[in-house]
Amino acid sequence: xxxxxxxxxxxxxxxxxxxxxxxxxxxxxxxxxxxxxxxxxxxxxxxxxxxxxxxxxxxxxxxxxxxxxxxxxxxxxxxxxxxxxxxxxxxxxxxxxxxxxxxxxxxxxxxxxxxxxxxxxxxxxxxxxxxxxxxxxxxxxxxxxxxxxxxxxxxxxxxxxxxxxxxxxxxxxxxxxxxxxxxxxxxxxxxxxxxxxxxxxxxxxxxxxxxxxxxxxxxxxxxxxxxxxxxxxxxxxxxxxxxxxxxxxxxxxxxxxxxxxxxxxxxxxxxxxxxxxxxxxxxxxxxxxxxxxxxxxxxxxxxxxxxxxxxxxxxxxxxxxxxxxxxxxxxxxxxxxxxxxxxxxxxxxxxxxxxxxxxxxxxxxxxxxxxxxxxxxxxxxxxxxxxxxxxxxxxxxxxxxxxxxxxxxxxxxxxxxxxxxxxxxxxxxxxxxxxxxxxxxxxxxxxxxxxxxxxxxxxxxxxxxxxxxxxxxxxxxxxxxxxxxxxxxxxxxxxxxxxxxxxxxxxxxxxxxxxxxxxxxxxxxxxxxxxxxxxxxxxxxxxxxxxxxxxxxxxxxxxxxxxxxxxxxxxxxxxxxxxxxxxxxxxxxxxxxxxxxxxxxxxxxxxxxxxxxxxxxxxxxxxxxxxxxxxxxxxxxxxxxxxxxxxxxxxxxxxxxxxxxxxxxxxxxxxxx
Amino acid sequence: xxxxxxxxxxxxxxxxxxxxxxxxxxxxxxxxxxxxxxxxxxxxxxxxxxxxxxxxxxxxxxxxxxxxxxxxxxxxxxxxxxxxxxxxxxxxxxxxxxxxxxxxxxxxxxxxxxxxxxxxxxxxxxxxxxxxxxxxxxxxxxxxxxxxxxxxxxxxxxxxxxxxxxxxxxxxxxxxxx
Numbered sequence: 001x002x003x004x005x006x007x008x009x010x011x012x013x014x015x016x017x018x019x020x021x022x023x024x025x026x027x028x029x030x031x032x033x034x035x036x037x038x039x040x041x042x043x044x045x046x047x048x049x050x051x052x053x054x055x056x057x058x059x060x061x062x063x064x065x066x067x068x069x070x071x072x073x074x075x076x077x078x079x080x081x082x083x084x085x086x087x088x089x090x091x092x093x094x095x096x097x098x099x100x101x102x103x104x105x106x107x108x109x110x111x112x113x114x115x116x117x118x119x120x121x122x123x124x125x126x127x128x129x130x131x132x133x134x135x136x137x138x139x140x141x142x143x144x145x146x147x148x149x150x151x152x153x154x155x156x157x158x159x160x161x162x163x164x165x166x167x168x169x170x171x172x173x174x175x176x177x178x179x180x181x182x183x184x185x186x187x188x189x190x191x192x193x194x195x196x197x198x199x200x201x202x203x204x205x206x207x208x209x210x211x212x213x214x215x216x217x218x219x220x221x222x223x224x225x226x227x228x229x230x231x232x233x234x235x236x237x238x239x240x241x242x243x244x245x246x247x248x249x250x251x252x253x254x255x256x257x258x259x260x261x262x263x264x265x266x267x268x269x270x271x272x273x274x275x276x277x278x279x280x281x282x283x284x285x286x287x288x289x290x291x292x293x294x295x296x297x298x299x300x301x302x303x304x305x306x307x308x309x310x311x312x313x314x315x316x317x318x319x320x321x322x323x324x325x326x327x328x329x330x331x332x333x334x335x336x337x338x339x340x341x342x343x344x345x346x347x348x349x350x351x352x353x354x355x356x357x358x359x360x361x362x363x364x365x366x367x368x369x370x371x372x373x374x375x376x377x378x379x380x381x382x383x384x385x386x387x388x389x390x391x392x393x394x395x396x397x398x399x400x401x402x403x404x405x406x407x408x409x410x411x412x413x414x415x416x417x418x419x420x421x422x423x424x425x426x427x428x429x430x431x432x433x434x435x436x437x438x439x440x441x442x443x444x445x446x447x448x449x450x451x452x453x454x455x456x457x458x459x460x461x462x463x464x465x466x467x468x469x470x471x472x473x474x475x476x477x478x479x480x481x482x483x484x485x486x487x488x489x490x491x492x493x494x495x496x497x498x499x500x501x502x503x504x505x506x507x508x509x510x511x512x513x514x515x516x517x518x519x520x521x522x523x524x525x526x527x528x529x530x531x532x533x534x535x536x537x538x539x540x541x542x543x544x545x546x547x548x549x550x551x552x553x554x555x556x557x558x559x560x561x562x563x564x565x566x567x568x569x570x571x572x573x574x575x576x577x578x579x580x581x582x583x584x585x586x587x588x589x590x591x592x593x594x595x596x597x598x599x600x601x602x603x604x605x606x607x608x609x610x611x612x613x614x615x616x617x618x619x620x621x622x623x624x625x626x627x628x629x630x631x632x633x634x635x636x637x638x639x640x641x642x643x644x645x646x647x648x649x650x651x652x653x654x655x656x657x658x659x660x661x662x663x664x665x666x667x668x669x670x671x672x673x
Numbered sequence: 674x675x676x677x678x679x680x681x682x683x684x685x686x687x688x689x690x691x692x693x694x695x696x697x698x699x700x701x702x703x704x705x706x707x708x709x710x711x712x713x714x715x716x717x718x719x720x721x722x723x724x725x726x727x728x729x730x731x732x733x734x735x736x737x738x739x740x741x742x743x744x745x746x747x748x749x750x751x752x753x754x755x756x757x758x759x760x761x762x763x764x765x766x767x768x769x770x771x772x773x774x775x776x777x778x779x780x781x782x783x784x785x786x787x788x789x790x791x792x793x794x795x796x797x798x799x800x801x802x803x804x805x806x807x808x809x810x811x812x813x814x815x816x817x818x819x820x821x822x823x824x825x826x827x828x829x830x831x832x833x834x835x836x837x838x839x840x841x842x843x844x845x846x847x848x849x850x851x
Contacts, residue, residue: 071705206718206778214712294731298696303802305694309731317729
């Protein structure tokens with residue numbers, strides 16, 4: 001018997017309309033766990049680098065995490081993997097909600113879509129009965145509208161629906177997949193779903209998920225519950241409210257707009273408004289949120305309430321979480337009322353809340369600076385809010401200028417030319433980043449921005465405090481019950497970290513310490529992504545209930561796989577390296593691994609080079625960021641190194657073409673030409 | 674009937690629908706507890722508590738499985754509470770032919786909440802960190818009823834299913850054979 005997982009994937013060939021239930025190899029579970037790990041293995045095996053994102057050969061994989069559907073608190077994530085049309089690299093966007101457990105109860109660990117349907121369809125999975133059904137009547141419908149309509153026509157109120165809106169149908173490169181209160185947004189995976197002609201995946205499951213050692217497993221879950229309760233009652237002192245507790249940043253619960261609006265950038269990630277917040281704004285925004293927020297809500301089996309039901313007067317109800325609350329508001333220099341209104345539309349259209357507002361602000365900046373002209377925006381309203389609604393509609397319909405903007409700032413800027421590229425300034429690896437511009441280089445964040453292959457800072461940060469505590473006694477206090485550290489040395493790193501003087505940034509934490517810290521933070525995210533655990537209870541917050549010491553026990557007792565900390569760390573390293581291998585095979589190199597040029601005002605090129613050199617080495621990658629043959633061999637990834645040699649990415653005799661790299665600026669300059 | 678009064682502890686669960694965050698941990702842990710062996714599997718479709726849940730209408734009603742009923746009732750009324758419309762069924766505990774709540778998914782047999790006998794408190798209450806479910810105990814004096822025997826319960830449900838006359842006919846046929 002298979003434990004925690006079902007042992008079956010659902011393979012759907014949309015071109016031929018073929019549906020198969022395929023048993024997965026239990027040895028892959030041991031090596032790659034599940035979720036992201038096994039998704040990466042499938043993408044490596046079956047999607048060679050010649051395959052374009054919008055090719056029928058590209059796969060779109062919905063993978064439920066290994067422990068989804070078990071009693072593990074907050075373990076409910078679906079990891080959606082494909083080749084991103086925006087970055088041309090592997091995308092592994094994730095969504096919480098209720099989809100992953102339902103899929104497991106239906107008897108599947110993954111849904112793997114390949115091919116393309118000639119007409120719009122949806123997939124209906126009702127335990128073992130799976131159908132491809134016509135969705136032409138749902139064309140152009142909103143994502144939530146679609147979900148409601150399907151549940152009604154199937155008479156299945158308990159079915160879970162992951163759907164795209166108009167943005168996905170029209171292959172907007174930053175289209176999301178929406179699932180009620182959650183969405184998988186980054187990397188344009190909704191566009192791939194639209195390209196495949198799939199409007200929605202609908203699932204209902206009423207089967208069992210088995211646990212290998214039931215009593216031990218439940219004991220672990222109880223401990224997690226108790227720890228959550230403890231952390232809820234004991235927020236971490238000395239940090240801002242959204243970092244003090246557990247969960248995704250509690251944007252819906254906490255009125256913390258002051259911090260974000262004064263520290264993050266407005267418009268096209270340009271303008272910081274240090275004195276934005278005042279009593280008048282506070283009163284108005286609090287009223288907006290309190291009047292529209294009908295309930296704080298959760299994902300499956302999780303006590304945190306990171307989401308909310310939002311009902312704006314005169315608009316259909318929708319659900320929201322996290323930072324989208326402010327991205328449109330700040331992109332448009334507007335207020336919360338506008339932000340929540342336009343987010344309703346954007347959710348129905350199915351758009352990434354980070355990219356969309358920045359693309360619109362970018363377009364208006366181009367207009368302001370004469371690179372685009374009024375002719376590009378026929379009949380555009382003159383008021384700011386009106387312009388954003390106008391642009392939103394143009395983009396999701398790919399009408400006029402919207403057709404170019406639908407490709408995101410990086411590709412749009414290239415197409416527009418005439419200096420537009422300088423305005424697409426907030427990207428890493430071609431994808432829009434959090435609107436944040438800071439003064440002095442942070443060495444830990446530098447490495448995370450450079451090397452994070454989720455290409456989103458919130459998906460690699462966490463665990464280690466973001467800034468030093470000014471007072472030693474506070475640092476000591478923090479370390480007292482810091483049980484999550486994988487090694488005691490991390491406590492010392494933190495204890496010696498000062499806001500000023502010798503032990504301060506950017507030269508402290510030292511290069512070696514930074515490698516340790518970044519590796520730990522990233523590892524925890526990768527483990528979450530394979531198990532299906534929401535990072536809100538794990539990798540993201542300080543002092544979370546899940547950590548490297550109890551995770552192996554969860555896997556042993558839950559999935560019946562003999563696991564310890566070393567073995568788990570190695571598994572995480574294995575599929576993390578595989579994700580990199582997929583991207584390396586697609587051409588990603590050191591030159592792509594850099595933060596937006598203006599992310600920090602004060603940069604330290606020598607230190608930055610040293611950091612990246614050291615981190616690559618630490619990770620077992622050569623100077624170009626390519627995993628070496630030796631490290632691949634250690635991880636049992638010989639098939640990767642064989643492929644690399646065949647493709648000339650690595651050479652047979654030497655580990656790497658370890659030449660001196662040309663200066664990065666020269667390379668960047670070349671790129672521009 | 675003896676007519677004697679005895680003291681009995683009545684356990685009830687106070688349900689605060691406004692506090693429900695819709696996470697369904699109650700369904701999950703209920704199904705795990707009632708698995709054999711205990712906690713060996715889980716599947717909310719087997720749970721004895723269900724959240725009648727319509728997120729976009731902001732309806733979240735945790736309901737416990739009560740008595741099995743052979744026929745659906747005439748109740749199709751709508752209740753409007755705080756501007757939200759609820760079906761009468763949203764509050765009903767019956768395992769009933771009109772809906773698929775409270776039935777074992779494989780066999781279709783009815784499910785009924787047993788308050789997690791043997792545990793300190795029902796596990797759904799324990800796992801609800803938002804206090805939407807609160808256990809309340811009170812003592813009541815009740816008239817002692819004679820225990821209905823298993824045989825009688827069994828015969829009763831057979832009679833419900835096939836009609837009393839059919840059962841009597843079958844019994845008389847069986848007795849003749851002997």
